[in-house]
Amino acid sequence: MDLSAINPAVLFASLIVAATPILLAGLGELVVEKAGVLNLGVEGMMIVGAICGFAVAVGTGSPFLGFVAGAVGGALLSLIFAVLTQYLLANQVATGLALTLFGLGFSALIGQGYVGIKPPPVSALTFGPLSDIPLLGTILLRHDAMVYLALLAVPGLWWAINRTRMGLILRAVGENHDAAHALGYKVVHIRLAAIVFGGAMAGLGGAYLSLIRVPLWTEGMTAGAGWIALALVVFASWKPGRLLLGAWLFGGITVLQLNLQAAGARVPVEYLSMSPYVITIVVLVVMSARGGRAAGAPAALGRSFHATH
Amino acid sequence: MIRLEKRPTPSRFWTAATPVLAVIATMVAGGLMFAALGKDPLEAIRTIFWDPLFHPQFAGYSRPQLLVKAGPLILIAIGLSLGFRAGVWNIGAEGQYIIGAICGAAVGLAFYPAAGWYIFPLMVIAGALGGFVWAMIPGILRTRFNTSEILVSLLLVYVAQALLASVALGVLRNPQGGGFPGSRNLAQYPAAANLELIPGTGMHWGVVAAFIAVIASFVLLQRHILGFNIRLSGQAPRAARFAGVSPTALVLTCLGVSGVLAGMAGLFEAAGPSGKISIDFASGYGFTAIIVAFLGRLNPVGILLAGLLMALTYIGGELAQFMLGLPKASIQAFQGMLLFFLLALDLTSNYRLRLAKREVA
Numbered sequence: 167m168d169l170s171a172i173n174p175a176v177l178f179a180s181l182i183v184a185a186t187p188i189l190l191a192g193l194g195e196l197v198v199e200k201a202g203v204l205n206l207g208v209e210g211m212m213i214v215g216a217i218c219g220f221a222v223a224v225g226t227g228s229p230f231l232g233f234v235a236g237a238v239g240g241a242l243l244s245l246i247f248a249v250l251t252q253y254l255l256a257n258q259v260a261t262g263l264a265l266t267l268f269g270l271g272f273s274a275l276i277g278q279g280y281v282g283i284k285p286p287p288v289s290a291l292t293f294g295p296l297s298d299i300p301l302l303g304t305i306l307l308r309h310d311a312m313v314y315l316a317l318l319a320v321p322g323l324w325w326a327i328n329r330t331r332m333g334l335i336l337r338a339v340g341e342n343h344d345a346a347h348a349l350g351y352k353v354v355h356i357r358l359a360a361i362v363f364g365g366a367m368a369g370l371g372g373a374y375l376s377l378i379r380v381p382l383w384t385e386g387m388t389a390g391a392g393w394i395a396l397a398l399v400v401f402a403s404w405k406p407g408r409l410l411l412g413a414w415l416f417g418g419i420t421v422l423q424l425n426l427q428a429a430g431a432r433v434p435v436e437y438l439s440m441s442p443y444v445i446t447i448v449v450l451v452v453m454s455a456r457g458g459r460a461a462g463a464p465a466a467l468g469r470s471f472h473a474t475h
Numbered sequence: 476m477i478r479l480e481k482r483p484t485p486s487r488f489w490t491a492a493t494p495v496l497a498v499i500a501t502m503v504a505g506g507l508m509f510a511a512l513g514k515d516p517l518e519a520i521r522t523i524f525w526d527p528l529f530h531p532q533f534a535g536y537s538r539p540q541l542l543v544k545a546g547p548l549i550l551i552a553i554g555l556s557l558g559f560r561a562g563v564w565n566i567g568a569e570g571q572y573i574i575g576a577i578c579g580a581a582v583g584l585a586f587y588p589a590a591g592w593y594i595f596p597l598m599v600i601a602g603a604l605g606g607f608v609w610a611m612i613p614g615i616l617r618t619r620f621n622t623s624e625i626l627v628s629l630l631l632v633y634v635a636q637a638l639l640a641s642v643a644l645g646v647l648r649n650p651q652g653g654g655f656p657g658s659r660n661l662a663q664y665p666a667a668a669n670l671e672l673i674p675g676t677g678m679h680w681g682v683v684a685a686f687i688a689v690i691a692s693f694v695l696l697q698r699h700i701l702g703f704n705i706r707l708s709g710q711a712p713r714a715a716r717f718a719g720v721s722p723t724a725l726v727l728t729c730l731g732v733s734g735v736l737a738g739m740a741g742l743f744e745a746a747g748p749s750g751k752i753s754i755d756f757a758s759g760y761g762f763t764a765i766i767v768a769f770l771g772r773l774n775p776v777g778i779l780l781a782g783l784l785m786a787l788t789y790i791g792g793e794l795a796q797f798m799l800g801l802p803k804a805s806i807q808a809f810q811g812m813l814l815f816f817l818l819a820l821d822l823t824s825n826y827r828l829r830l831a832k833r834e835v836a
Contacts, residue, residue, distance in 0.1 A: 268811025
């Protein structure tokens with residue numbers, strides 16, 4: 167095995183790229199769960215976002231329109247979840263699963279004609295001479311716009327959740343929907359908005375996978391990224407800053423195992439490729455062993471709201 | 476303005492009627508989807524739901540397939556339904572199915588080429604144990620560390636798939652297979668084969684096990700204290716605790732039973748219809764079984780019917796692929812749609828819809 171082939175600066179740079187899809191999807195799910203809704207359909211929304219973004223980007227030649235389409239696709243799928251759980255009071259766990267199963271089939275259906283096509287390339291932003299700074303320039307300043315958008319979304323969401331009136335209402339709905347309802351807030355409308363936001367973010371994450379990270383369309387290409395994003399939210403104790411940390415951790419493991427595979431490590435490839443999932447489980451265990459409520463789970467998470475008055 | 480009024484107890488009529496309505500709604504929506512794909516919707520629906528059973532040319536082949544496909548679906552769904560009733564969400568049955576198949580097949584291959592009546596039963600036990608162990612991981616993590624069994628069981632599916640690839644290319648690879656991945660064909664090894672019991676019906680040991688599971692689960696839920704405790708924990712967790720039901724034991728029981736059944740389903744598949752452990756052995760039965768469990772209203776008899784219906788869509792889907800050129804994925808989307816309609820219509824069994832004038836808030 168030749169470890170010297172692995173350049174740490176390039177490794178860090180690709181770690182940031184690998185973390186972006188799960189970061190985007192995880193941030194979206196964080197907002198949804200802050201509103202007290204558990205949407206297990208992240209995987210489905212991501213893959214629908216991936217194919218919608220890919221199809222539109224290939225069709226129009228514009229990656230920007232592709233990302234817009236990815237967000238719209240994810241949001242439309244999440245709207246099904248929103249109507250079922252908020253208006254028809256369906257079980258959130260079952261509906262989320264249905265969303266994932268449907269999304270996987272539906273995306274494969276749309277994506278039939280797109281296998282083997284290359285999407286239009288996305289150029290990296292350049293910061294002039296800054297991008298040529300050794301180490302720092304390579305790691306941080308040679309990425310595409312989506313990476314920076316995802317990074318900016320972290321402090322943005324922290325501020326929105328913790329420092330604005332909107333965030334306060336969102337948290338109130340997620341902690342105690344009956345009290346929020348009694349105060350006159352439209353619980354169902356607020357949750358609907360949160361779910362659609364989560365869907366759009368998951369769709370963006372999916373589009374990032376198919377347009378930049380891979381960049382190709384294959385059936386089932388998300389390969390559990392949506393589930394890892396769900397686990398990240400628990401890992402992050404519902405805090406955006408920690409979510410970034412978690413996304414980088416998992417991005418790091420993914421990139422490292424790919425590099426080890428390429429470097430010809432003596433561990434079989436299958437064991438390397440299962441490592442991100444195993445480590446996700448281990449981290450989940452460590453986090454949940456410290457106690458669910460204390461870890462910051464919204465109190466009304468996963469409970470249906472039905473106004474009787 | 477429609478107002479919802481919670482029913483004191485779920486309506487029995489609507490509980491039975493919603494799956495039927497959901498199937499009809501899915502046929503309509505699916506027909507629209509097929510029309511959008513440029514296919515004749517009526518012909519597509521007929522090919523999926525009617526031709527596998529009654530087509531003069533293909534029915535002879537596809538009728539036995541109904542039981543072959545329904546067997547694992549029913550077996551897995553029965554196990555899942557117990558957990559779903561108690562609020563224990565094992566959504567990683569696909570992983571338990573794979574591990575069961577690997578363990579069971581490994582035992583069979585270890586005996587190759589010996590003959591003996593005991594080999595197949597040992598394989599079944601190994602398959603059940605494999606599924607059990609794989610399901611105990613989320614079970615123990617949930618009861619010991621309060622980790623979400625939903626995420627752990629699902630993530631373990633990906634681990635199981637990687638293990639499957641590893642053994643198909645490694646320890647279980649057929650030494651006489653010319654270097655191709657995949658194990659020896661168990662279906663051609665008489666002591667280990669899970670053969671058709673009655674020729675022309677598709678009935679193999681997995682289907683027998685599925686029928687036994689349906690009956691056992693029916694008796695369990697109706698007549699046994701454990702079944703009562705499972706139902707109680709799902710409907711009123713606090714009351715269940717006061718009644719002395721141990722949540723830990725219940726979680727472990729539910730996950731254990733579903734793991735055993737999923738593992739057995741995997742072994743029956745590996746030793747019978749599939750015949751061998753290969754990279755593409757996993758066929759998604761573990762996920763489709765979730766739809767079967769809900770479509771069957773978590774009720775054993777309902778699951779039996781739902782499993783047969785879902786098997787029909789699998790076979791009809793293959794037929795539609797072959798005859799109409801419908802993509803394989805459209806059936807998956809179709810099955811997902813069915814679950815949506817079912818969940819949406821569920822409202823009618825728990826709530827009464829009342830037309831009301833808009834009240835002043």
